[in-house]
Structure formats: structure tokens, C-alpha cells
Amino acid sequence: xxxxxxxxxxxxxxxxxxxxxxxxxxxxxxxxxxxxxxxxxxxxxxxxxxxxxxxxxxxxxxxxxxxxxxxxxxxxxxxxxxxxxxxxxxxxxxxxxxxxxxxxxxxxxxxxxxxxxxxxxxxxxxxxxxxxxxxxxxxxxxxxxxxxxxxxxxxxxxxxxxxxxxxxxxxxxxxxxxxxxxxxxxxxxxxxxxxxxxxxxxxxxxxxxxxxxxxxxxxxxxxxxxxxxxxxxxxxxxxxxxxxxxxxxxxxxxxxxxxxxxxxxxxxxxxxxxxxxxxxxxxxxxxxxxxxxxxxxxxxxxxxxxxxxxxxxxxxxxxxxxxxxxxxxxxxxxxxxxxxxxxxxxxxxxxxxxxxxxxxxxxxxxxxxxxxxxxxxxxx
Numbered sequence: 364x365x366x367x368x369x370x371x372x373x374x375x376x377x378x379x380x381x382x383x384x385x386x387x388x389x390x391x392x393x394x395x396x397x398x399x400x401x402x403x404x405x406x407x408x409x410x411x412x413x414x415x416x417x418x419x420x421x422x423x424x425x426x427x428x429x430x431x432x433x434x435x436x437x438x439x440x441x442x443x444x445x446x447x448x449x450x451x452x453x454x455x456x457x458x459x460x461x462x463x464x465x466x467x468x469x470x471x472x473x474x475x476x477x478x479x480x481x482x483x484x485x486x487x488x489x490x491x492x493x494x495x496x497x498x499x500x501x502x503x504x505x506x507x508x509x510x511x512x513x514x515x516x517x518x519x520x521x522x523x524x525x526x527x528x529x530x531x532x533x534x535x536x537x538x539x540x541x542x543x544x545x546x547x548x549x550x551x552x553x554x555x556x557x558x559x560x561x562x563x564x565x566x567x568x569x570x571x572x573x574x575x576x577x578x579x580x581x582x583x584x585x586x587x588x589x590x591x592x593x594x595x596x597x598x599x600x601x602x603x604x605x606x607x608x609x610x611x612x613x614x615x616x617x618x619x620x621x622x623x624x625x626x627x628x629x630x631x632x633x634x635x636x637x638x639x640x641x642x643x644x645x646x647x648x649x650x651x652x653x654x655x656x657x658x659x660x661x662x663x664x665x666x667x668x669x670x671x672x673x674x675x676x677x678x679x680x681x682x683x684x685x686x687x688x689x690x691x692x693x694x695x696x697x698x699x700x701x702x703x704x705x706x707x708x709x710x711x712x713x714x715x716x717x718x719x720x721x722x723x724x725x726x727x728x729x730x731x732x733x734x735x736x737x738x739x740x741x742x743x
Contacts, residue, residue, distance in 0.1 A: 370433040372396045372565035373418070373448075373533050379426030380410070380417040386425045387413055388589050395533075395565040395582070400555065402576045403569040405586030406610055411569040414586065415537050418567065419450045431533060449522035450535040451515075463509065463517045464502040467493055470521040492524035493517070495554055497547065511542035519551060523558065534558065536568035540575065548572070552579045574622030577601060585609055615674045625675035628652040633659035633678050636697070636704040636728070638721050642668045643710035648676045659700040662693050662720055689720040697724050707733045 374394040381387035388410045395401040403411040416422040418429060420436070429436040431447050439447075449470070470492075471485045481489075493499045498516040501509050506517065519539060525532075539555065540548045552575060559566050570576045576583060576597070583600040585592040587609060593600050600606070601619040610617075616625050628651070635651065635658040637644050644660060648669070651658050660673040661681025673680045681697045683689050697720075701707050707728035714722040728734040 370430065372399075372432070373567065374430040375414075375418070375427065376430070377427035378414075378417065378424055378429060380413050380422065381425055382413075382422065384425065388586070388591075389426070391427065391591055393567075393584055393591065393594070395567055397563040397565050398559050399581040400559050400566040400568070400579060401582045401584060402580040403567070403584050403586055404571075404573060404576050404609075405592075409586040409588070411586050412537050415450075415535055415567065415569060419448065419535050420444065445525070448533040448535060449525040451518045451522045451537065451539055461506050462503050463498065463506050463513075464489060464493065466506045466517055467498075467521045467524055470523075470525045488524045489520075492520040495523060496520045497550055512544065512547060515539065515542055516547065516551070519554075523554075532562060532564045534564050534566045534568075536566070538569055538571065540570065540572060548575065555579065572622075573606065573617075573624075577622040615671070618671045623671065625672060626652060628676035628678065629655050629657040630678045631657040633657045633700060633703075634705045635659075636661070636701045636707045636733075637673075637677070638707065638709040638711055638724055638728075639663065639669055639673070640667060640711050640718050640721060643712065645669045645672050647708055647710055648672050652676045659704065661697045661700070662689055662718070662724070664717070686717075688717075694720050694723070698727055701728050701733065702731065704733065706735050707731075708735050 372395050375391050378391040379386040379389045380391060391414060393401065403414060405411055413422065417424050424437070431439065431444065436444060468481055468486070468489045471481055471489065490499070493502060496516045496519050498513065498520050501513050501517060506514065509517070519536070522534060536555070539551055543551060555566055555568070556579060558564050580597055582594065583597050584594045585600060592609065593605055601622070603619070604614050606619055607614045607617050613627065616627060617623070618625070634656060637647050637658055637660045639647070639660060640663060648660065657678045659679040659681070660677040663670050663673060663680060663682045664685050665682050666685040670682065679700060681693055681700065683693055701724060709725040709728070711718065711721055725734065
């Protein structure tokens with residue numbers, strides 16, 4: 364039997380994946396060690412689910428080898444795989460007349476005898492798993508009558524309660540945060556991180572939310588066309604403009620440092636100049652963006668919390684490098700835009716050594732009669 368006795372976790376070596384006999388992705392090589400989370404990202408239809416379905420045997424591998432705990436999965440019996448690997452896929456189950464607790468309990472069946480009778484300890488693991496994902500309130504409800512978000516939590520609990528009789532466990536999740544609101548996205552991903560650390564699990568999952576992938580993953584693999592593109596730590600993968608190119612978005616609409624997405628504003632000649640800084644201008648940027656009003660913003664340091672927002676929404680941004688004093692060149696540029704704009708808004712309330720130039724811009728706009736009073740800004 365093809366084995367790697369000293370290796371734990373899951374490894375894909377030169378795997379080809381697809382449907383029928385047609386490979387859609389080739390040369391997939393990935394490794395996830397116990398305690399780590401690997402996240403697949405990529406555009407819709409790139410093949411993330413195809414890879415996961417191949418790992419979970421829903422699709423036959425069309426080439427290469429998948430190793431579970433050092434053993435080739437093709438040589439393992441179904442019950443052996445079930446005791447090592449748990450999965451939560453996007454397909455919806457349609458059990459008839461089953462409560463959520465009973466659905467979760469099906470995760471324990473690989474460990475029961477021929478009669479499939481769960482022990483007291485089995486039921487305790489079921490209840491503990493439901494508690495972990497905040498699904499206890501659905502325990503006695505019919506699975507077919509709960510929301511999609513609740514079903515996602517129940518299915519995660521089903522995977523969690525598979526307590527394998529091996530040292531290391533592998534968890535596969537296809538879009539575990541789909542249909543969940545903010546609170547439960549945070550809860551689910553926090554639970555996944557705890558499971559990886561406390562139970563020494565190797566986790567492979569796909570995510571659409573890049574900001575969450577950036578925070579929860581140890582390794583990110585980018586599914587790109589018919590192959591795996593860039594792979595590495597979140598900091599390595601999200602450096603430069605690779606992610607923007609992968610998804611086909613403008614560089615200004617995505618911040619690789621935070622995973623935040625921004626909407627483009629009207630890039631016509633600006634009608635309003637916004638003096639902001641330290642986040643004070645963001646509400647005004649959004650208000651003008653919603654009304655499709657072109658505006659200019661400044662003077663902002665390029666590490667300011669609102670700089671990326673301004674780059675996406677404003678038609679012109681006057682900026683300086685971080686920690687450098689504002690030069691006459693930037694001041695003159697800002698004054699020129701204030702002079703040509705119809706009005707000016709000053710969102711900043713306090714001025715220090717690094718934004719003293721903005722105080723001067725406010726006074727300049729006031730002398731031109733273009734400064735909008737603070738109380739009038741809400742009517743923009």
C-alpha cells in the first residue's frame with residue numbers, strides 16, 4: 364500500500380479533478396498539516412468545489428494521489444475515510460421528518476455497530492457539537508423547516524461530532540459561511556480556528572469572503588483557471604495586485620491589506636472638495652457616492668484609514684506619503700481644486716502637526732465662501 368507513515372494531515376500530489384473523464388483542473392499539489400487551515404479562494408466557477416468534491420470522493424480523482432494521514436486515499440475503505448475525514452458541502456440535504464439533532468447524529472454512524480444504535484456518549488458528542496456552533500435552539504425542530512443559515516450550522520455540527528478514532532482529524536468545508544449573518548460568520552470561523560488548534564485538525568475549506576480568508580487562514584491557495592495559482596501565507600498571497608488580477612477588479616476597489624472591497628464613485632470633474640482624515644471623511648464619501656456626485660478629497664496621508672475609500676470613490680485625491688510633511692506642491696494642488704469646485708466640506712474636527720495644512724485649506728474655502736457648515740453636511 365502506498366503510504367507516508369510519518370506524514371499527518373492531507374496531501375494532494377499532482378491531482379487532476381473534473382467531471383466524468385474530463386479534467387477541469389490539473390497538477391493540484393497542496394498539503395495541510397494538523398492544526399492548520401488552508402483556504403481555497405478564486406472567482407465563481409474556478410473549481411474550488413470541484414477540488415473539495417474530489418477530496419471527499421464525491422468525484423473520482425482523474426490523476427495524481429490524495430494522501431490521508433500518509434495513506435493513499437484510493438487504497439482506503441469508505442469506513443476508514445469516514446473515520447478520518449469529515450465534510451460540510453454546499454449541497455442541501457432533504458431528510459424527511461428528521462429533527463436537527465437527528466441530522467447531526469448521523470455524523471456518529473461510522474462509529475456505531477451493525478444496528479446503528481447511538482450510545483449515551485454519542486448523544487453527548489452530538490449535543491456538544493450543536494452547542495459549539497450555536498445550534499442547540501434548533502435541536503427539536505424539523506430540519507426541512509429551518510433557515511439556510513441554521514442548516515449550515517447544523518451541518519457543521521454534524522461534521523464536528525464525527526469524533527474519529529485516530530489522532531488527527533481532517534475537516535473539509537465548502538463555503539461554511541454561506542447564508543450566515545455577520546454574528547454567525549464570526550462564530551463559525553472562530554469555531555473552526557479553535558477546532559484546528561485544540562483538536563489538532565487539518566482544515567481545508569473554500570471561502571468567498573476575502574477579508575475573512577485573510578484573517579482565518581494559515582495558507583491560501585488561489586484557484587485560477589485550470590490550475591492552482593499563487594499559494595502561501597495570507598500576507599504572501601495578498602501582496603501587490605495579484606488578488607485584483609485574479610478577480611478582475613480595479614486595483615483601487617480592493618485593499619489587499621485588509622481584504623476590504625470598495626465601490627467606484629463618479630470620476631467626472633469634481634464638484635465638491637472634501638477635507639477629511641482619520642476616518643472623518645468616510646460618511647461623506649459614501650453619501651456623495653450614493654448620489655453619484657463627483658468630488659475631490661485631501662489632503663490625506665496614504666496610510667490614512669480613509670485613503671483607500673477616497674481612491675475608489677473620489678475623482679481626485681490629493682495625498683502625501685506617510686509621515687512626511689505636507690509640501691507646498693500638495694497645498695497648491697488642493698487649493699486649486701477648492702477654487703474650481705462649487706463647495707467644500709470639512710469633516711475634520713481637530714488639527715495636529717501633520718494635518719495643519721487642512722486647517723489652512725478650511726480657512727481658504729471659508730474666504731471663498733465655499734465652505735458648507737457642519738450642520739448642512741447631512742443634506743449632501
